[in-house]
Amino acid sequence: MVFIVVLRRIALKSSIIVPLVGIMLGAVVGSITTFLAGNFDLLQSMSAWRSGGFSSVVRGFYEPLWAVLAVAVLAYLLADRFIIAGLGRDLATNVGLKYEQVVFLGVMLVAIATGVTTVVVGFIPFLGLIVPNLVSMMLGDDMHKNLPWVAVIGAGLLLACDLVGRTIVAPMEIPASVVLGVVGAVVFITLVLRQRRHVSA
Structure with a gap:
């Protein structure tokens, strides 16, 4: 609800603004969460929880x-x-x-x-941001057609990141969220730059 209120108060000149606002709002919520976890001696638990992956499922x-x-x-x-x-x-x-x-x-x-x-x-960072955008770029904006592909590609990407995290430093394990964070950041920056070139053209 806070996200909707914030979006209503700013000028949306580009569709990229929406996820950027979400990321910034998430950072604010994350900082408040970290502050509370520090006060209640829960930083270690929160760190484990933020390391997303399949190992705890x-x-x-x-x-x-x-x-x-x-x-x-x-x-x-x-x-x-x-x-x-x-x-x-x-x-x-x-x-x-x-x-x-x-x-x-x-x-x-x-x-x-x-x-x-x-x-x-x-x-799990970036998953809900990059996969739907990539599918929309390939298939258009028909959600009936896109939703199954978003589910399949999203699950496949997360599984691939989990496998990379388990094998790259075996027998240790890198959380899937860390691998996906790297991949997602690169893809997201590429999407932003591509849209910027498209707008300027």
């Missing part, structure tokens, strides 16, 4: 992820509404869509999915 602990499947199905069913809302407030309102409600519902679905995933798997 065991039977009896992964079951909350079924909620993410329910969210994905709901998002797929409402994909047409999200596509129209993505075209802008004026167009969405003109075709009879309740823009504010759709945006709020979309943000809530994303918040539930990422929250549950983070609790179970840990902190």
Whole structure:
């Protein structure tokens, strides 16, 4: 909800602004979390939790992820509404869509999915940022067609990063989140530079 309020108060001249605002807001929340963890002697626990990967996912602990499947199905069913809302407030309102409600519902679905995933798997940087953008660049903006590909490519990328982290310094292990952070940062910068060249052209 804070994210929506912040977006309403700034001028969105580019679609890249939205994830940048999310990253900055996440940094603020992260700093507050670190401060609280330091005060309550929980820095080590928080550090372990932020190292996302598959190593801590065991039977009896992964079951909350079924909620993410329910969210994905709901998002797929409402994909047409999200596509129209993505075209802008004026167009969405003109075709009879309740823009504010759709945006709020979309943000809530994303918040539930990422929250549950983070609790179970840990902190996974850039995954929800680069994969949907890459799929949209290849296949267009049809969410019905894109969502299955986002799920498959996202899972495959995370699995590949996990395998790299397990083999590159074997028998030790680098968290998948660290490997994905490096890959995601490079891809994200490339996307920003590409859009910048596209706008200037």
